[in-house]
Amino acid sequence: MRPQLKRLSWERVGDRLRLVYDPRDQFLLADPDGSVEKLLTLLDEGGRTAEELADVLTADVADVQAAVQALNAHGLVEDGDRLGGLDPHEGERHFSNLAFFESFATLERSHEDLRRRLRESHVLVLGSGGLNSTVIPHLAGLGVGRLTLLDRDLVDPRNFARQYLYRWDDVGARKVTRAAEWVRAFDPTIEVDTIDASIEDPAQLAELIDRTRPDVVAAGIDQPDSVDLWVNEACVRHGVPFVRGGFLVTTGAVWSVDPGVSACRACVPEDPVDLASYTDPDESTLNAISAMRLHLSRPRPNRGIGPVVGLLGSYAAFEVLRYLTRFEPPAHAGRPLVLDFARGCEANHPDEWQRNPDCAVCGGR
Template sequence: MIALKNCRWERSGEVLILMADQSRTIELDDPTGDVNALLAALREGTEDAASLTTRLREAGHDTDVATVRAAIEALDGLRVLERSETSIGRRPKDHRDYSNLAYFDLFSSLDVTAEGFRSALADAHVVQLGVGGLGSNVLQSLCGLGVGHLTLLDNDLVEPANFARQFVYREEQIGTPKVERAAQWARAFNPDIDVRTVSRWVDGPDGVSDLLDDADLVVSGIDQPNDIDLWVNEACTAAGVPWIRGGMFGTMVIYFSVDPGRTACYRCSRTASDQGVVRRLSNGLDRVNRGIGPAAALVGSLVAFEALRYLTGFTPPYAAGASVVLDTADGCRQTRTEWTRDPACPACARTPRAMAGTS
């Protein structure tokens, strides 16, 4: 049955103000009061446009099935309609995914349910490279979202310096492999998650490519060696698997993503930008990790949101083919810079989508 979501509205002159959520207010022209009557009828639920038309005509409104059907389509496009059997009111509030489903309700429609978004996450396989400052924070969000399959890669041991920003680890775990402790945390948090671990130092594209056979997405938080991002880019573009990179440097947090065959890739960004001097100077500096807990949590949540966009499509990926930088010393001011695709990029040329002529 078609029904109106949990909405409230009131008229202001010839305009009807509809609030579908505290974060969203919609204004609808309604000089005749027909929209008001339509919303009231939809709140009670209806089988289809024909039965709704009959009810409206019986109430004195001059309308027809085609007009009502068009109105239903318009309201559904505004994401204010649902199938009554999927209403949030039917879900137990102590359910593990209650708040996730409540969030997805904001983007559900008559064709796409909140449960559909959750199922997409449960079926998804994310390969996560690194479980350090970025990775451990992303891991917590992915597990909370209900991502069903995780492959975690890392080669480091837990050490005291981690505790400022990596909150899945404990004092008694110092000296043990991070990847195993991170997997232990994920399994304890939700035993239904399938977690695989790889203890490996990535020294080329082959160190990533053999993990991608059934992967839907790669999240990378590895910053060593210097060419690591090029290697991950090469492996992911060749496999046609989207990937997201996040990190921290100084007061800045940064993330970007690549959707192979659809956006510029990381190699394209390197070709288009003239930052040779900057890179040489940066590579010559001693590496000092200044990542604090709030910064790691911030970039981790931004990367997790980007992952959510890729895995569910609830909105398009924001950082696809672009870098997003936030300055934590300037009110987290955000700058987004879109990359230009290099038509001669050898990495893009190898993507399955490019070879299929759909890039």
């Protein structure tokens, strides 16, 4: 291991050093004899082991190792031995991605390791319209190595309020075909498979997950009504995380399921307007159920406009990124993020699903 300092700046303030990597954080280190600054200078140059650093500094190896580990604990170093493995084209193509990942790199996993993880990843995208018409470009921009896209629909004029994967000349064409063509044109290194079909039953979905073996599922389909439960069961059974987003009038939500870790979709009421799903509901719950039942009694137009699905799709893509790289824990696993478009796009987590130990899908996992 050859610890390498990140793009860190420092200045001397009397007998202390001020270190800044992210402007929202700063560290003030005592350095009356200049030894810390010497260590930072050597780490900035890179290419030395702890033993070699100790030799140059005429210091004890254990002290140097402790100092490096302290810097690592604050996210200021990574392992230089894990860098330099990308070819110049990939490094240039993913310049900004790599710069972002540097913020989360450690001695154990470099920013190039995070890039390689994405290159080796496979995401199954259920639906290439609505929400996922934003998710797909984000995944392509991140450089996810393989995408399997499923959709059954044709490009329709109504799509153009929010689905920017398509062009007017595509009206009447198969969505999944055009979406795949977009990805290939954007980045020919991404492998894209297409499935022109709808989801008809749980067995079909379970077979699809088993056959394609994705690392994550990005779910953006809402038909049939029970499809979320089908996706949930297939993914939990196969240990595959999935991310879902949706929109209702002026409220949007993004949530995910981390199999074996978070509560799953089957842990919460299947039908939000079925009183049998609730135990001793209070007046507020009864009123909410009545309002939802009344709302669902009439046909629902799709009110999703570009900024709405853009925000929801971006949150969903970020959650997919968390699962693929684990650069940080999933933020919305069993903990839906709710966006209120009638109140300045206010975002919060009002409820957390409680894991049901007797759940027929995830219980015991």
